[in-house]
Amino acid sequence: GAGVSQSPRYKVAKRGQDVALRCDPISGHVSLFWYQQALGQGPEFLTYFQNEAQLDKSGLPSDRFFAERPEGSVSTLKIQRTQQEDSAVYLCASGPEREQYFGPGTRLTVT
Amino acid sequence: DQQVKQNSPSLSVQEGRISILNCDYTNSMFDYFLWYKKYPAEGPTFLISISSIKDKNEDGRFTVFLNKSAKHLSLHIVPSQPGDSAVYFCAGWGGYGGATNKLIFGTGTLLAVQP
Numbered sequence: 417g418a419g420v421s422q423s424p425r426y427k428v429a430k431r432g433q434d435v436a437l438r439c440d441p442i443s444g445h446v447s448l449f450w451y452q453q454a455l456g457q458g459p460e461f462l463t464y465f466q467n468e469a470q471l472d473k474s475g476l477p478s479d480r481f482f483a484e485r486p487e488g489s490v491s492t493l494k495i496q497r498t499q500q501e502d503s504a505v506y507l508c509a510s511g512p513e514r515e516q517y518f519g520p521g522t523r524l525t526v527t
Numbered sequence: 528d529q530q531v532k533q534n535s536p537s538l539s540v541q542e543g544r545i546s547i548l549n550c551d552y553t554n555s556m557f558d559y560f561l562w563y564k565k566y567p568a569e570g571p572t573f574l575i576s577i578s579s580i581k582d583k584n585e586d587g588r589f590t591v592f593l594n595k596s597a598k599h600l601s602l603h604i605v606p607s608q609p610g611d612s613a614v615y616f617c618a619g620w621g622g623y624g625g626a627t628n629k630l631i632f633g634t635g636t637l638l639a640v641q642p
Contacts, residue, residue, distance in 0.1 A: 420570070447628070449629065449630075451630075451632075456634070457634055457635075458531075458533075458616050458618075458632030458633050458634050458635050459571065459616070459630070459632050460632070461629040461630065461631070464628055464629060471628070472628065472629065475629075507570055507571070509570075513620070513623060513628050514558075514559050514561065514576065514620040514630070515561070515573050515576065516573070516630060517573070518563075518570030518571045518572070519570050520568065520569050520570045521570055
């Protein structure tokens with residue numbers, strides 16, 4: 417595709433539910449990043465893949481957060497037992513390491 | 528520990544005038560600095576970057592200045608246009624390698640260009 421796509425664009429989850437957020441990076445991009453953006457804040461780094469290898473997961477806020485990229489293209493961010501503080505926009509980016517191309521994000525609301 | 532700071536949450540400028548957006552950082556190990564522009568309900572889009580070894584980079588109406596001694600950078604938009612109205616994020620990039628290959632963002636500045 418022409419850009420990074422993410423689905424769903426909006427997700428409402430009840431507290432305690434598990435959610436899965438999908439990212440389709442730009443074709444051929446080796447690097448893939450996940451960021452979390454809370455209201456009124458800038459995006460904050462969660463995790464980074466180079467192909468299928470997860471090279472840095474230092475930003476994942478708890479062990480409820482898990483990301484994978486099994487075939488080196490599509491990535492999924494999974495949040496288990498969602499909490500209200502997980503409500504945020506989750507952004508995926510791909511591309512050359514510093515000039516990252518962002519998708520539109522998934523807005524997660526935990527009620 | 529906020530490594531990148533944008534102390535002005537918002538800025539209003541008349542069309543045709545200069546917009547100056549400021550950013551301060553604390554991490555002297557950043558290799559590059561980038562500016563991203565974000566419209567509502569869209570992801571950030573890359574605007575312009577500058578290497579830590581340069582002090583100025585220009586691209587059309589956009590110029591970024593870097594003052595390493597002051598750990599300060601600024602984005603100048605001349606002339607400002609209504610379509611420039613958006614949130615602007617400053618970000619630092621730590622370089623290649625697993626632990627540093629990430630963007631560290633400021634909190635953003637909302638620019639409103641008045642017609």
